[in-house]
Amino acid sequence: MKASAFAYARATSVSDALELLHAHRDRAKVLSGGQSLMPAMNLRLISPELIVDIGELAELRGIAVTGNLLRIGALTRHVELARSPEIAAQAPLLAEAIAHVAHPAIRNRGTLGGSLAHADPASELPACMLALNATVIVRGRTGERRIAAQDFFTGIYETALSPEELLVAVELPAKPKNSAHFFHEFARRHGDYAITGLAAQALVDGDTLSDLRLAFFAAGDRPVLTKAASKLVGRAVTPAVLADAYGALSEELDPHDDQQASAAMRRHLAKVLLVRCVATLLRRPDLDAGGSA
Numbered sequence: 067m068k069a070s071a072f073a074y075a076r077a078t079s080v081s082d083a084l085e086l087l088h089a090h091r092d093r094a095k096v097l098s099g100g101q102s103l104m105p106a107m108n109l110r111l112i113s114p115e116l117i118v119d120i121g122e123l124a125e126l127r128g129i130a131v132t133g134n135l136l137r138i139g140a141l142t143r144h145v146e147l148a149r150s151p152e153i154a155a156q157a158p159l160l161a162e163a164i165a166h167v168a169h170p171a172i173r174n175r176g177t178l179g180g181s182l183a184h185a186d187p188a189s190e191l192p193a194c195m196l197a198l199n200a201t202v203i204v205r206g207r208t209g210e211r212r213i214a215a216q217d218f219f220t221g222i223y224e225t226a227l228s229p230e231e232l233l234v235a236v237e238l239p240a241k242p243k244n245s246a247h248f249f250h251e252f253a254r255r256h257g258d259y260a261i262t263g264l265a266a267q268a269l270v271d272g273d274t275l276s277d278l279r280l281a282f283f284a285a286g287d288r289p290v291l292t293k294a295a296s297k298l299v300g301r302a303v304t305p306a307v308l309a310d311a312y313g314a315l316s317e318e319l320d321p322h323d324d325q326q327a328s329a330a331m332r333r334h335l336a337k338v339l340l341v342r343c344v345a346t347l348l349r350r351p352d353l354d355a356g357g358s359a
């Protein structure tokens with residue numbers, strides 16, 4: 067199948083793109099790397115009247131470290147994130163996660179902004195934004211809004227973006243000293259969407275964790291920054307503490323059944339991920355000795 071007929075405009079500046087979006091509202095769609103938009107159009111899941119191509123807007127590209135902040139332009143491609151020394155040094159969780167996003171051909175075109183705006187609940191990068199405490203920066207004709215990543219994702223393929231706004235960048239705190247991260251996903255094949263996954267970062271001080279941010283994906287209608295993390299911070303972690311944390315996590319997750327896995331299987335995998343994550347962050351393989359898989 068091919069897409070329905072549509073008009074095409076190549077934006078010459080951010081303001082030009084915003085004028086076009088304002089004029090056409092929800093009849094228009096932004097095109098970045100096209101790796102999700104074009105398949106959806108070809109399957110006629112969506113039929114926008116106008117495509118606003120922002121791919122030439124150099125001001126939306128690039129990775130910069132300023133003081134304690136890392137700013138990543140929305141048009142930065144997955145491959146650029148994977149190869150960036152700034153990302154490797156300041157957001158190693160993101161560097162690790164990128165390798166799990168689709169395949170090289172898609173990573174060569176797909177962008178960070180496109181992945182976040184698309185908001186697939188099984189996507190890796192939205193969960194990383196929660197784990198890394200990112201701020202999403204969006205721009206409309208009347209100015210910019212800064213939205214905490216945990217408030218940006220509002221449902222399956224839904225975000226806080228209005229049809230007249232562009233996602234222009236994200237900002238992340240640079241990697242704190244004594245921080246450690248964890249990323250793992252269960253997928254049928256490397257590069258497939260996750261069945262369930264976890265992106266996490268914490269401060270580690272000897273035997274204890276603080277500022278633990280556990281972001282599960284493919285475990286609900288959006289990435290989940292679990293409050294159960296509070297059960298694991300500032301104390302010695304024992305199997306009983308872990309069990310308590312899992313009990314709390316289970317109440318927060320709302321996984322679905324599909325052809326890949328049942329909701330019960332996803333809950334089980336979330337528990338496995340929680341145990342592995344804490345064992346990895348604390349370098350305590352004994353916590354995972356029961357063979358959580």
Ligand SMILES: Cc1cc2nc3c(=O)[nH]c(=O)nc-3n(C[C@H](O)[C@H](O)[C@H](O)COP(=O)(O)OP(=O)(O)OC[C@H]3O[C@@H](n4cnc5c(N)ncnc54)[C@H](O)[C@@H]3O)c2cc1C
Pocket residue numbers: 095096097098099100101102103104105140166167168169172175176177178179180181182183184186188189190191227231232233234257258259260
């Ligand atoms: C075979 C295959 C496998 C895949 N596997 C994975 C996977 O494992 N994990 C994963 O996360 N993704 C996967 N994807 C999806 C894909 O990697 C990302 O969704 C994609 O990279 C999104 O970026 P893009 O630049 O291509 O966005 P586009 O396709 O251009 O746009 C996606 C959506 O976001 C909107 N949009 C784009 N940029 C902006 C912006 N700056 N401001 C506002 N709205 C915007 C568009 O209008 C559209 O609705 C896969 C895709 C394919 C085809």
